[in-house]
Amino acid sequence: MSGQTVTVVLIDDEKNIRRVVRAALEADGMLVFDASTGLQGLAQAATRRPDLVIVDLSLPDMDGTEVIEELRAWSTVPVIVLSGRCREEDKVRALDAGADDYLTKPFGLPELLARIRAHLRRQARGSRAALSRVRFGTVTLDLGERRVLRGSETVHLSPIEYRLLSALAQHPGRVLTHHQLYQEVWGPTRSDNYHYLRIYMSHLRQKLESDPAQPEHIVTESGVGYRLIGVEDGPAG
Known part of the structure; x- marks a missing residue:
């Protein structure tokens, strides 16, 4: 965050959790504002304009998912549940x-x-869509030229494989659910069919992972979705 103090809003109704998390974050140099209800947390987020929000799902006045939905109506701040x-x-x-x-x-x-x-690093870099290249392991994804290299060799991806990889690369480290990926790649008019998604993810791993059976970069969040990890933090050219 370029030397600026990171501000976090913590929303949790468990006093002990708030105390422990707050102490850990403050020891790491962050400024923490906490709240015990969803409404208090949304008010804190609107007032403090934090760099990140942490929210529990089981709150006394509303479900944490509702807090996230209301927050997303006006903010792109990273949210960790x-x-x-x-x-x-x-x-x-x-x-x-x-x-x-x-x-x-x-x-x-x-x-x-x-x-x-x-x-916070991802937020500071801004959207990966604005960058021309994304690198992980020996793979380089050139978004401008729509080209994928593994080392110096060009990797031929189908249009669907490329759209899946691009979606993951534009949100490095973030979990994208099956539904989010399906809607982004196949479009909102198509009914979700996660079997197709698994097949294409398997194809991507065969082409891009050193050991497709134990992927290091395109990882599964069991029953939830996928995330791309190990993306380099340096300039993407």
């Missing part, structure tokens, strides 16, 4: 509502801090 709900449908609903990431309780503070830093 921190919740005791571990069902896949809860994760999918929160991510489809606009959350960028999802951690289940109990959680490790080092992992939370690492994910916060990753989302």
Whole structure:
């Protein structure tokens, strides 16, 4: 954040969670404003204009998914869900509502801090759509020329494979749900068919991963979707 203090709004009705998370974030140099209800949290977000929001799903006055939806009506701030709900449908609903990431309780503070830093870096870089190249591992995706290289060799992707890779590359580190990917690649008029999505993801891994059976970059969030990890943080040319 270029030396500026990072501001975080933390929305959770568990006082002990707020205390522990706040202490960890403040020890890392962040400024934290917390709230115990959804309405208080939305007010804090509107007033403080934070760099990142952390929200629980089980709040006393409204569901955390509603908080995310209301926030998304006027803000693109990164949102991390921190919740005791571990069902896949809860994760999918929160991510489809606009959350960028999802951690289940109990959680490790080092992992939370690492994910916060990753989302702040992505936010600071701006949209990957504005950059000409995205690199991960030995792969370079040239968005301007619509070309993919693995090392120095050109990789031939089908139009659908390319659109899937581009969607993931424009949101590095972020979980994209099956529904989000399907709508972006096949369009809103098509009915979701996640079987096709699995097939094309398998094709991408065969072409781009060193070990398609144990992918390092195009990773599965079980029952939820996919994310692209290991994208280089440096200039993309």
